[in-house]
Amino acid sequence: MTDIPRIKGVLSPVVTPFKADLAPDPERFVRQCRWLLSQNVGLAVFGTNSEANSLSVEEKIDLLDRLAGAGLDSARMMPGTGCCALPDSVRLTAHAMKLGCGGVLMLPPFYYKGVSDDGLFRSFAEVIERVGDTRLRVYLYHIPPVAQVPITLGLVERLLAAYPAQIAGMKDSGGDWSNTKSFLDAFAKAGFDVFAGSESFLLQNMRHGGAGCISATANVHSGPIAHLYDTWRAADADAQQARLDVIRGVFQKFPMIPALKVAIAHYGADPGWTTVRPPLVAFTPGQAHALVAELDQQRFAMPGLAAR
């Protein structure tokens, strides 16, 4: 069993396309993932922006199988596999390993609030032990505004001590740079890969020893974000960062997930993309028009998308 190369760089929590009957649309999904790889963006499928927690375990397994079946490189996949229920997390993580995924992005169990680090340690430990695969690389997913259950420094320290080969890094979607920096300061030198939760922190993260970013807007502004990762030591890095911030700022004026889907529908000339699953709500034509107008004003483009 050979080692899978370590994931670095820019990944996208790939938005999940749905058919009119709200079933996942595997053909559109595979096409989108292939386009993202062509932009040098890795596949953090089943993230928050993927509406992953609106998908059943079976639907996620099927979509992952479709990606592998289409020949996409599983070493560049970091599927979200952290569920509320231990057997679901084990099942999804084991399936990701069967397909040779480069890593898994693991939410803590997020229903029960105010749980202890003891309980969270045991949650992650049980998944790692039950999956029992030495190739497993777990990236802990810190997103307190949504999950409401944080990943603390103390928890990471305990997990790293117990599973130094499996605990590979984290994604920090807390939106607080000082928190990201405290994880970098504590663990980056030991090989713990910190991904910023958005490209807004990409340059800062790279300058402090981070591994890249996993960002909603990497679904749409894909090539330019990946380019900053590749050239973050270049003279124009700050200018690149400023341009990324402008485009992200446009998306942030809108509910993010339907906005990403509208952009893909519009710039990919594929109106079927706009469907979201409840409890989310798709944009009205007015909202969609307003988003596209602002993006056009910024000369935003998604090269090669319409031809995919």
Next chain:
Amino acid sequence: MTDIPRIKGVLSPVVTPFKADLAPDPERFVRQCRWLLSQNVGLAVFGTNSEANSLSVEEKIDLLDRLAGAGLDSARMMPGTGCCALPDSVRLTAHAMKLGCGGVLMLPPFYYKGVSDDGLFRSFAEVIERVGDTRLRVYLYHIPPVAQVPITLGLVERLLAAYPAQIAGMKDSGGDWSNTKSFLDAFAKAGFDVFAGSESFLLQNMRHGGAGCISATANVHSGPIAHLYDTWRAADADAQQARLDVIRGVFQKFPMIPALKVAIAHYGADPGWTTVRPPLVAFTPGQAHALVAELDQQRFAMPGLAAR
């Protein structure tokens, strides 16, 4: 297809027993549910206090099948069937209807925060439409401290208008009597059954047209809570309520779910009951001893439990 009698009274979010390997323990579960029915307490299995969101859909379906297979009255069952993912909610709800459950207690999808009433309406509507069973009785589950996604008056109004036969009531676990009362005032006369989320509000709820309560502590203080429901118009009702509050107060000094399990283990002479699934943590012997000492001091008992 005959109508299932409407659920009223006291129900317990039945705590879920686990084996040492953390698998659900169907034998202990059936015995506990049978004992609860003997105390005149209905079965709101798969509630928050059941660690339901730490169970997979398959595990819930299996446990429900075990209850039905053991001959327990499904008309007295109100399983929790609201999941984050629409297909999971549909699958569980349809299974509950196949078994003839008297109702289902439905959480809103709880991962995405700040969602609109439009999105929540569509979530519940999709489940009702897809299950497509005229016998379905949905009880909406309002538990903002945990789910962080509330059930509003406006949402209930819209759902009742669209599905008057299916939207049967709610459980209010917000802990705020004024909120419960606003739902009673708005909808109780139209036949919408409001269950208080704990017996602390049982008497008040009955005096204002409520239907009963669904309470964690009905797992353990079962008979006395059910007795107050049966005799809430009696002269000693306030005294009964005061006694219920004392016992609930003891449990509330501790993390609720492991405390309930310790009480069942102790008063049922069945130590295997104390196991919880991560992210929860079982009591230390010291915590267990402290709980039992306080309960003994209050002459707390669980009649018939050890003999079950």
